[in-house]
Amino acid sequence: MRGLFVPRESAAIRASAALTGRRHGIDGLRAVCCLAIILFHSWDFAGRPRAYGLGLIGALDVRNELFMAISGFCLFLPLATRPERLAAFSAREFLMARFRRIAPAYYAAIALSLVLPFVALGLLRATGAGPGWVSFPAQVDLLTQFRYSFPSAPDLLAHLFFVHTFFDSYWDGISGNLWFMGLEAQFYVVFPLVVLAYRRYGDRTLAAVLGLALAYSVAVSALVPDASERAFRMSALGGGIMFAVGIWAAVSLPRLRPGMSRRREGALLAGVLATVGSAVSWADRAPLGLPLRSVLLAAGFWGLVSLAATPATRTARLLSIRPLTRLGLISYSVYLVHHVTLFFVWQAGWQLGLARQGLSPLALELTVGVAVVLAVAYPFHLAFERPFLSRRSASTSSSGSGSAAPESPGSAGELRPAVAPAAAASPATAVIPAPRRGGTVGLRQGTGQSARSGT
Numbered sequence: 001m002r003g004l005f006v007p008r009e010s011a012a013i014r015a016s017a018a019l020t021g022r023r024h025g026i027d028g029l030r031a032v033c034c035l036a037i038i039l040f041h042s043w044d045f046a047g048r049p050r051a052y053g054l055g056l057i058g059a060l061d062v063r064n065e066l067f068m069a070i071s072g073f074c075l076f077l078p079l080a081t082r083p084e085r086l087a088a089f090s091a092r093e094f095l096m097a098r099f100r101r102i103a104p105a106y107y108a109a110i111a112l113s114l115v116l117p118f119v120a121l122g123l124l125r126a127t128g129a130g131p132g133w134v135s136f137p138a139q140v141d142l143l144t145q146f147r148y149s150f151p152s153a154p155d156l157l158a159h160l161f162f163v164h165t166f167f168d169s170y171w172d173g174i175s176g177n178l179w180f181m182g183l184e185a186q187f188y189v190v191f192p193l194v195v196l197a198y199r200r201y202g203d204r205t206l207a208a209v210l211g212l213a214l215a216y217s218v219a220v221s222a223l224v225p226d227a228s229e230r231a232f233r234m235s236a237l238g239g240g241i242m243f244a245v246g247i248w249a250a251v252s253l254p255r256l257r258p259g260m261s262r263r264r265e266g267a268l269l270a271g272v273l274a275t276v277g278s279a280v281s282w283a284d285r286a287p288l289g290l291p292l293r294s295v296l297l298a299a300g301f302w303g304l305v306s307l308a309a310t311p312a313t314r315t316a317r318l319l320s321i322r323p324l325t326r327l328g329l330i331s332y333s334v335y336l337v338h339h340v341t342l343f344f345v346w347q348a349g350w351q352l353g354l355a356r357q358g359l360s361p362l363a364l365e366l367t368v369g370v371a372v373v374l375a376v377a378y379p380f381h382l383a384f385e386r387p388f389l390s391r392r393s394a395s396t397s398s399s400g401s402g403s404a405a406p407e408s409p410g411s412a413g414e415l416r417p418a419v420a421p422a423a424a425a426s427p428a429t430a431v432i433p434a435p436r437r438g439g440t441v442g443l444r445q446g447t448g449q450s451a452r453s454g455t
Contacts, residue, residue, distance in 0.1 A: 019052055025308035030070060034331040036063040038338055038373065042365030045346040062297060064180065068239045069301040071184065072246025075191055080250040086199055091192035097190045100388055106181050108384040109336035110159055113175050116340060117142060117149045132351065133226025136343045137172060139284055150225030165234040177339040179234060186236035206248050213240030214291060221289025241291065245298040249305040256310060265313050268303050273302035322445030334379035338373045345369040
């Protein structure tokens with residue numbers, strides 16, 4: 001591992017560099033996560049078929065964990081690469097910027113889920129269709145039980161205030177994928193505390209966060225009944241291992257040697273494949289509730305995010321192809337609209353005579369469904385996400401805080417040198433300047449089940 005890193009003094013010089021472009025490899029990695037989410041939910045709506053090895057879609061399901069790591073990385077990278085931002089970090093400015101970044105599109109996605117039953121009902125009555133079409137996610141008949149297709153007032157309020165993940169009856173009450181936004185909001189609340197502690201204690205803060213998250217996971221496994229585990233897992237501490245390792249990837253990035261050889265990149269990539277493969281194949285059988293799966297995934301994701309964020313690597317170049325980076329830029333909007341859109345495409349298929357489960361609905365989802373999702377997501381992005389990216393850029397260009405755009409699984413956004421966006425953002429490319437005169441600034445170092453399943 002020593003050959004991967006530069007001396008700390010050189011890392012401090014690189015860390016003080018201005019960011020002048022996007023890290024397109026992170027955009028591409030976010031797009032891969034977005035495609036994995038669409039694949040999983042398409043497979044889920046199709047009844048989780050296992051023929052022809054399709055069961056691997058479920059076995060290899062690590063999309064949520066990877067998004068958590070990307071979120072931590074994108075939020076902390078501006079602070080890790082610009083020590084003056086770390087010193088000037090404002091929790092108030094950060095939280096306001098994050099809310100401006102994610103809330104408009106998130107609330108628009110909630111509105112879309114509430115309006116779609118009216119649209120479907122109007123089309124059914126206009127075409128003279130009979131009963132059989134159901135709403136989402138309540139799955140009651142749209143013609144005969146329309147009034148029951150909407151969430152309760154407490155459910156809606158819980159979603160509006162980003163606290164729905166705390167309630168078993170509400171977390172998927174509007175759309176199963178929106179649970180991640182509640183978790184993301186928890187990360188935003190905890191993040192300033194991590195930054196303030198890091199500013200004082202350096203890398204020991206990340207070690208403490210990882211230790212606390214590991215202890216929490218063991219305690220939940222030992223003390224919480226299985227039926228109640230979900231709410232505990234959908235929490236900032238429940239996802240803390242992945243979030244903290246994303247932060248560590250941001251902290252360690254300036255210390256990585258800029259010219260990574262193919263041999264070293266290959267060795268790191270082999271380590272990623274080995275740890276992630278072990279995590280999804282046997283680590284769930286660890287004794288005493290030990291979170292071995294999470295630990296292995298965290299190690300693998302550190303390497304993967306680091307490779308994606310280092311432009312000179314072949315991994316980053318592969319992830320930087322234009323189709324992936326374009327998808328990465330709108331991945332937040334894709335994430336917000338894909339679940340409910342895929343549901344209605346799947347339902348249209350069996351209403352037109354396709355089987356409800358099996359290969360034919362899966363093929364429909366992965367062709368027509370994906371096309372419809374993209375056709376909905378792009379104008380959604382233009383209307384409800386992009387305008388707030390521009391406003392954010394203008395309003396925060398002089399602030400000292402930095403972050404990423406919603407990494408939420410979906411988040412899409414951008415990370416610019418002087419801006420503070422969320423999880424779907426991508427960091428910019430670093431330039432190595434000459435040291436300042438007088439020294440450098442040091443840096444411390446889830447089918448009814450289908451329709452209700454989350455990301």
